[in-house]
Amino acid sequence: xxxxxxxxxxGRFGEFGGRFVPESLIPACFELEKVFTEAxxxxxxxxxxxxxxxxxxxxxxxxxxxxRFSDWLGVRVFLKREDLAHTGSHKINNxxxxxxxxxxxxxxxxxxxxxxxxxxxxxxxxxxxxxxxCVVYMGEIDIARxxxxxxxxxxxGASVVSVTSGSRTxxxxxxxxxxxxxxxxxxxxxxxxxxxxxxPYPYMVREFQRIIGDEAxxxxxxxxDGDVPDYVVACVGGGSNAAGTFVxxxxxxxxxxxxxxxxxxxxxxxxxxxxxxxxxxxxxxxxGQVQEAHSISAGLDYPGVGPEHSYLASxxxxxxxxxxxxxxxxxxxxxxxxxxxxxxxEPAHAIAYVIREAGKTIPLGSSVLITxxxxxxxxxxxxxxxxxxxx
Amino acid sequence: xxxxxLGMLEKALTxxxxxxxxxxxxxxxxxxxxxxxxxxxIIEAGADAVEVGIPFxxxxxxxxxxxxASQRALDGGITPSAILSELRxxxxxxxxxxxxxxxxxxxxxHKRFARELANSGVSGSIIPDLQLDExxxxxxxxxENGIDNVLLAAPSTSPERLTRSAVSSRGFVYGVGxxxxxxxxxxxxxxxxxxxxxxxxCTTRPVLVGVGVSNAEQAVQVSRVSDGVxxxxxxxxxLLQGGGPQSAFEFISELRKGIDAIx
Ligand SMILES: Cc1ncc(COP(=O)(O)O)c(C=O)c1O
Numbered sequence: 140x141x142x143x144x145x146x147x148x149x150g151r152f153g154e155f156g157g158r159f160v161p162e163s164l165i166p167a168c169f170e171l172e173k174v175f176t177e178a179x180x181x182x183x184x185x186x187x188x189x190x191x192x193x194x195x196x197x198x199x200x201x202x203x204x205x206x207r208f209s210d211w212l213g214v215r216v217f218l219k220r221e222d223l224a225h226t227g228s229h230k231i232n233n234x235x236x237x238x239x240x241x242x243x244x245x246x247x248x249x250x251x252x253x254x255x256x257x258x259x260x261x262x263x264x265x266x267x268x269x270x271x272x273c274v275v276y277m278g279e280i281d282i283a284r285x286x287x288x289x290x291x292x293x294x295x296g297a298s299v300v301s302v303t304s305g306s307r308t309x310x311x312x313x314x315x316x317x318x319x320x321x322x323x324x325x326x327x328x329x330x331x332x333x334x335x336x337x338x339p340y341p342y343m344v345r346e347f348q349r350i351i352g353d354e355a356x357x358x359x360x361x362x363x364d365g366d367v368p369d370y371v372v373a374c375v376g377g378g379s380n381a382a383g384t385f386v387x388x389x390x391x392x393x394x395x396x397x398x399x400x401x402x403x404x405x406x407x408x409x410x411x412x413x414x415x416x417x418x419x420x421x422x423x424x425x426x427g428q429v430q431e432a433h434s435i436s437a438g439l440d441y442p443g444v445g446p447e448h449s450y451l452a453s454x455x456x457x458x459x460x461x462x463x464x465x466x467x468x469x470x471x472x473x474x475x476x477x478x479x480x481x482x483x484x485e486p487a488h489a490i491a492y493v494i495r496e497a498g499k500t501i502p503l504g505s506s507v508l509i510t511x512x513x514x515x516x517x518x519x520x521x522x523x524x525x526x527x528x529x530x
Numbered sequence: 531x532x533x534x535x536l537g538m539l540e541k542a543l544t545x546x547x548x549x550x551x552x553x554x555x556x557x558x559x560x561x562x563x564x565x566x567x568x569x570x571x572i573i574e575a576g577a578d579a580v581e582v583g584i585p586f587x588x589x590x591x592x593x594x595x596x597x598x599a600s601q602r603a604l605d606g607g608i609t610p611s612a613i614l615s616e617l618r619x620x621x622x623x624x625x626x627x628x629x630x631x632x633x634x635x636x637x638x639x640h641k642r643f644a645r646e647l648a649n650s651g652v653s654g655s656i657i658p659d660l661q662l663d664e665x666x667x668x669x670x671x672x673x674e675n676g677i678d679n680v681l682l683a684a685p686s687t688s689p690e691r692l693t694r695s696a697v698s699s700r701g702f703v704y705g706v707g708x709x710x711x712x713x714x715x716x717x718x719x720x721x722x723x724x725x726x727x728x729x730x731x732c733t734t735r736p737v738l739v740g741v742g743v744s745n746a747e748q749a750v751q752v753s754r755v756s757d758g759v760x761x762x763x764x765x766x767x768x769l770l771q772g773g774g775p776q777s778a779f780e781f782i783s784e785l786r787k788g789i790d791a792i793x
Contacts, residue, residue: 158663159664160590161591161661162661162682162684162686163710164686165661165662165684165686166684166686166687166691167686305587305588317590318591318711321711325686414588421633426611427636429633
């Protein structure tokens with residue numbers, strides 16, 4: 140039995156997870172659980188999912204060994220290149236799965252929340268591919284800082300709804316998408332973008348993302364003559380690229396490390412609480428109001444985290460570190476200059492962690508696999524501003 | 531069911547219902563403006579119980595009006611304890627139920643929250659994101675402390691589940707009038723009378739319909755089938771617009787007059 144197996148019938152990973160949603164949505168959660176469970180053991184469905192990811196999205200993505208970056212740090216660094224998947228991030232893996240399920244359920248419309256816009260772009264892409272109507276909810280602040288992705292979604296035929304309530308970022312985009320889902324659940328599937336939400340979402344999204352870790356395990360064994368990397372590192376917003384990566388390595392000797400933004404570190408600074416449908420670590424004030432996160436990375440700017448990460452942290456199988464905005468910006472530049480790979484701000488957190496810890500908690504000579512969850516194009520404009528570039 | 535097992539909320543509502551009265555339960559956001567005075571005014575106008583919202587940062591079952599009310603109250607620094615101690619300092623002629631989201635309860639701890647409610651004279655709780663599946667533990671703790679926890683039944687709820695919710699609910703059963711979040715609607719959804727009808731078929735507990743019941747005409751329409759209504763956004767909008775206790779009194783009086791005329 141894998142440490143990252145299926146959750147309990149009530150959707151619990153240890154004590155975390157569950158199904159805390161308004162009554163109106165409960166039947167949709169049950170239906171989704173049933174349809175996903177059937178589809179995931181249906182070879183025809185799996186073939187179709189894998190075929191699209193191969194022929195349309197460009198999988199498998201390669202693992203790249205970094206030469207100059209490794210020389211600089213004194214550790215052997217490998218990147219799992221989700222930035223090379225169609226639409227530029229790992230989000231496509233999940234969305235292709237959920238869009239196929241939407242059709243299987245006979246629904247014609249798909250809605251999504253997005254922070255960085257990568258999940259929104261991926262959802263809009265899958266909707267175009269499969270002929271679904273698509274609406275994406277995005278916080279007003281994120282619309283401003285990820286303008287390129289907003290335009291891409293529109294080009295792809297999706298409508299983008301600006302969310303002006305509360306934090307005006309990812310947290311409130313999810314609130315608004317859930318409210319909209321309550322009103323349209325008959326015809327509409329809510330395509331959640333990470334390993335969060337009510338059961339079966341955290342489990343289902345992890346399964347759709349496990350292709351990252353399953354591929355990477357085979358690739359790393361080949362590169363390392365049958366061995367696995369000493370460290371496997373991924374950034375954690377909701378935690379989908381990390382969960383999809385970890386699941387491939389959880390039953391090996393690799394150390395698993397998730398990297399949270401300093402200003403949105405639910406595992407490091409939160410306590411268990413319930414928001415958006417599941418029980419997990421959550422940044423909250425002293426009476427239980429959810430606090431706003433603050434991160435330069437729109438995709439990690441979230442006060443909660445997927446329940447399976449709280450579980451992995453609670454049993455000590457994965458550990459979770461944080462990275463500051465300033466070291467993230469530096470990491471982004473270092474990788475760009477040394478390797479010709481411009482990372483998105485999200486995976487730049489994982490890179491920053493490895494830069495900081497190489498030769499310290501990560502001994503010199505170790506092998507490290509980092510999930511490069513997305514490419515940096517979407518952030519170019521805001522990074523230029525932060526670096527004071529005006530051209 | 532023997533009468534002595536009924537909680538305060540259910541007892542009061544059942545007696546009135548059995549006396550031939552249609553039930554009117556207004557919702558108001560705790561911490562918003564002169565909310566205590568407003569509660570007195572709506573009781574004066576004929577409310578049979580009052581639902582007091584404890585604002586939460588992420589109210590996913592609420593539309594723009596109640597969202598704004600919650601936000602204003604939170605911006606004014608209101609906390610769950612502040613609301614409960616205000617309630618404790620006052621006494622009301624009808625039962626008070628609180629409506630909040632589960633994280634507020636989870637954060638306080640079930641036992642502590644149930645005791646705090648009881649000590650504040652509250653006799654019911656409504657927690658939209660805590661239903662049958664996850665609610666068992668809280669329902670028991672609430673009951674031990676004399677708090678009736680009200681469960682919801684939605685238009686999408688299956689017949690089998692509807693019966694289970696009605697059995698496990700205490701106080702009354704909350705029929706959700708439409709597939710959507712709280713807010714005013716121009717007309718009553720067909721689903722409002724349908725959910726009332728389905729619930730009346732399977733329970734003897736009071737059946738109240740809320741969400742999307744916006745004026746006297748709609749209240750009358752659904753109360754022909756249900757035992758009464760919950761009215762939130764339509765009242766809260768008047769308060770947000772600066773109406774104050776007097777306008778709340780007038781609005782609730784109008785609803786009262788409407789449903790009292792049902793024969
Ligand atoms: C490139 C990239 N990486 C990571 C994330 C964070 O999501 P998760 O933690 O679910 O992988 C995002 C989210 O928008 C993203 O765009």
